[in-house]
Amino acid sequence: MSSPAADRRARSLLLPLFVLLLVAALLTAGALVAVELRAGRPSAGEPRCVVSSTDESGDRRRHTLSAEQSANAALITAEAVERGTGTYAAVVALATAMQESQLVNIDYGDRDSVGLFQQRPSQGWGTVEQIMDPAYATAAFYDGLAEIDYASMSVTDAAQAVQRSAYPDAYAEHEDMARAFATSLTGRTEGSLNCVLAAPDRPGDPGAAAEALGGAFGGTAPAPVVDGEQVVVPAPGEPAGWAVAHWAVANAAELGIAQVSFDGRTWVRADQRTTRFAPAPGWVPGTGAHPDGAPPADDVVVVLASR
Known part of the structure; x- marks a missing residue:
């Protein structure tokens, strides 16, 4: 049976070891962040x-x-x-x-x-x-x-x-x-872009989103139509539809976009959360994201964050 003095000595040796391991972990994390920044990539947790x-x-x-x-x-x-x-x-x-x-x-x-x-x-x-x-x-x-x-x-x-x-x-x-x-x-790979973003800090403006989208693609996609809190690009076809849909996801942070749907699939901003063991879900079947009825598959439907 160990003596109280031996126990104290053991604890006194463990404390410096714990501090050393903690410092090493912090330095490693800092180095990884620095590498990400030098590479022009966001660090973990950033949008x-x-x-x-x-x-x-x-x-x-x-x-x-x-x-x-x-x-x-x-x-x-x-x-x-x-x-x-x-x-x-x-x-x-x-x-x-x-x-x-x-x-x-x-x-x-x-x-x-x-x-x-x-x-x-x-x-x-x-x-x-x-x-x-x-x-x-x-x-x-x-x-x-x-x-x-x-x-x-x-x-x-x-x-x-x-x-x-x-x-x-x-x-x-x-x-x-x-x-x-x-x-x-450019829409050549379907449902391939996913953005992990914080919740919108303000309501989206459907008019502003429609204007930005129309300005980005000009006449290569049908003119966006504002429908309440939605912007609809009617039947753009492929690959233009996926180009528009991916553009909307890439601009979701700036424009306050909450959802994007096309070709029977939907990107839901609020669902894009990663864990240590699972990636963000990205694009999911529209029927799962909209149990009461998915948007028309031929249209790009962009839902703006509401008040």
């Missing part, structure tokens, strides 16, 4: 959007962007859809914007570079005010891309031909992410 893809070896990979990055990615790919340039142009554009700005519309950069694509007024891209408009900057990039035979070029060569960067090989680092998000946001 985020995820697309899964399969690599050449058949392994599944998850590509994660923050809600802000995803909304900008959706803007960039919607421009490709509207122009009819195909998915590859969107891949080049996304890889470029990720390398240049981490897909964030920043008002600073190398020398006079600003915006999503770090375009420079001194190189003829436009005024600072123009370049800081993401829609203008994106259109300017695609205008530059249209002047070269990008379809026959690698992602990094095509990006470099437009950007004239001091680091021409860096764009290739983002090609896998760009392909996954471009394929999803």
Whole structure:
């Protein structure tokens, strides 16, 4: 039987060991967060959007962007859809914007570079005010891309031909992410984008959502119709319908979107909660999300958060 003195010595040795393990755990967590930030990805718990893809070896990979990055990615790919340039142009554009700005519309950069694509007024891209408009900057990039035979070029060569960067090989680092998000946001992969977001902090504005959606896709999708707390895009077909549906999910944080439905499936913002052992459910059958009757499968139906 151990003595009280021996028990005290054992406890005195355990306390430093516990503190050491706690410090190590905190340092490891901090290092992981730092890696995520350097990679331009959100840390655990932040609003985020995820697309899964399969690599050449058949392994599944998850590509994660923050809600802000995803909304900008959706803007960039919607421009490709509207122009009819195909998915590859969107891949080049996304890889470029990720390398240049981490897909964030920043008002600073190398020398006079600003915006999503770090375009420079001194190189003829436009005024600072123009370049800081993401829609203008994106259109300017695609205008530059249209002047070269990008379809026959690698992602990094095509990006470099437009950007004239001091680091021409860096764009290739983002090609896998760009392909996954471009394929999803152009509607080529169904129900492939999921965003995990906090509850809306204000009601959504159906009119504003319809205007933003219509402006993003122009005439490549039917005009959105406001119906109470909903915005309906009637029978857009595929892949346009999935492009619109994924765009709505990517912009859910900004526009106060609570649900998106298309093709018999529904994304429910309130249900996207992850646990240690299970991922967020993402898109689910519409009959399960709407037991009283699912929305018409041919329409994209966007439900705004209510008061």
